[in-house]
Amino acid sequence: MADEALFQFLHSEIIQYVNSAETGESENGRCVSKLENMGFRVGQGLIERFTKDTPRFKDELDVMKFICKDFWTSVFKKQIDNLRTNHQGIYVLQDNKFRLLTQLSAGKQYLEHAPKFLAFTCGLVRGALSNLGVKSIVTAEVSVMPACKFQVMIQKM
Amino acid sequence: MSRQSNRATDNKKMNSELFTLTYGALVTQLCKDYENDEEVNKQLDKMGYNIGVRLIEDFLARSSVGRCHDFRETADVIAKVAFKMYLGITPSVTNWSPAGDEFSLILESNPLVDFVELPDNHSNLVYSNLLCGVLRGALEMVQMAVDVRFSQDTLRGDNVTEIRMKFIKRIEENLPAGDE
Numbered sequence: 001m002a003d004e005a006l007f008q009f010l011h012s013e014i015i016q017y018v019n020s021a022e023t024g025e026s027e028n029g030r031c032v033s034k035l036e037n038m039g040f041r042v043g044q045g046l047i048e049r050f051t052k053d054t055p056r057f058k059d060e061l062d063v064m065k066f067i068c069k070d071f072w073t074s075v076f077k078k079q080i081d082n083l084r085t086n087h088q089g090i091y092v093l094q095d096n097k098f099r100l101l102t103q104l105s106a107g108k109q110y111l112e113h114a115p116k117f118l119a120f121t122c123g124l125v126r127g128a129l130s131n132l133g134v135k136s137i138v139t140a141e142v143s144v145m146p147a148c149k150f151q152v153m154i155q156k157m
Numbered sequence: 158m159s160r161q162s163n164r165a166t167d168n169k170k171m172n173s174e175l176f177t178l179t180y181g182a183l184v185t186q187l188c189k190d191y192e193n194d195e196e197v198n199k200q201l202d203k204m205g206y207n208i209g210v211r212l213i214e215d216f217l218a219r220s221s222v223g224r225c226h227d228f229r230e231t232a233d234v235i236a237k238v239a240f241k242m243y244l245g246i247t248p249s250v251t252n253w254s255p256a257g258d259e260f261s262l263i264l265e266s267n268p269l270v271d272f273v274e275l276p277d278n279h280s281n282l283v284y285s286n287l288l289c290g291v292l293r294g295a296l297e298m299v300q301m302a303v304d305v306r307f308s309q310d311t312l313r314g315d316n317v318t319e320i321r322m323k324f325i326k327r328i329e330e331n332l333p334a335g336d337e
Contacts, residue, residue: 003242003243003244003245005212005215005243006176006212006243006244007175007176007179009208009211009212009215010176010179010180010183010208011179013204013207013208014179014183014204016204016207017183017200017204018186021190034186038179038182038183038186039182041178041182041185042175042178042179042181042182045174045178045272046174046175046178049174075175120179
């Protein structure tokens with residue numbers, strides 16, 4: 001079974017690659033898009049394998065709780081620390097010690113690079129939700145690393 | 158009780174699949190970015206190298222392996238400790254050259270290629286080439302220059318996956334350069 005460290009190394013290297021492949025003014029945006037799309041495909045595949053034998057989810061909130069607990073634990077070895085919702089399709093998932101940011105910095109250093117480190121995971125969540133029948137837009141924001149917030153906006157189909 | 162242990166195995170499995178699927182997404186992206194398989198192979202090797210030079214520190218910190226005295230010991234550590242730790246498999250070490258400077262790692266199964274099939278138009282793609290780079294980079298950090306390549310690949314129709322490793326030379330420790 002592949003070790004967690006290996007995924008972290010690979011993830012960092014992928015960011016390096018995508019970053020260097022994109023040159024120009026809009027480079028950050030294209031970089032983030034590419035990473036998000038990769039994460040999307042991985043999220044779709046991952047959730048299919050993971051929930052093969054899971055019973056049907058009761059509702060949207062149930063799906064989000066699953067993402068926060070089971071899915072996050074499996075991928076990041078811990079649960080989401082805080083889930084908030086306005087009960088109108090917006091969810092905020094807070095991770096106080098996001099594993100893919102701990103290597104980057106503790107505080108505000110390199111803040112401008114943080115979006116690249118979150119893009120893949122945004123895609124991962126969007127892909128997972130997509131194959132659970134939930135269409136969404138997932139963004140992330142970070143002010144003090146390694147804490148960050150993922151915002152999920154459910155799109156009514 | 159049994160449900161809990163199922164979840165634990167599921168977690169481990171999913172972690173492995175996270176890596177496998179992410180690697181697949183990377184290779185897919187590289188195939189889009191580069192026109193031919195040779196370029197993709199080179200890029201995978203380069204990325205692997207970058208990972209390898211950092212992975213070695215993680216490996217040395219987490220395993221209690223000391224300095225290897227010869228290439229044979231190195232081979233054993235790679236197969237029995239490193240591969241086990243990072244990929245959960247233990248390849249066998251065989252096909253030593255008479256001079257003892259070249260050997261093969263035979264992988265019965267390769268976690269990187271779960272769920273993977275090579276399409277016909279990518280027959281020159283060495284899908285798992287990242288591994289070669291990782292091994293090369295990691296060993297360079299412990300003063301060994303090696304040549305690593307795949308000589309057999311289940312994705313290309315062979316029965317097993319075989320990585321051939323050749324010792325080139327010992328790298329002298331470089332003292333920091335003066336002002337240039």
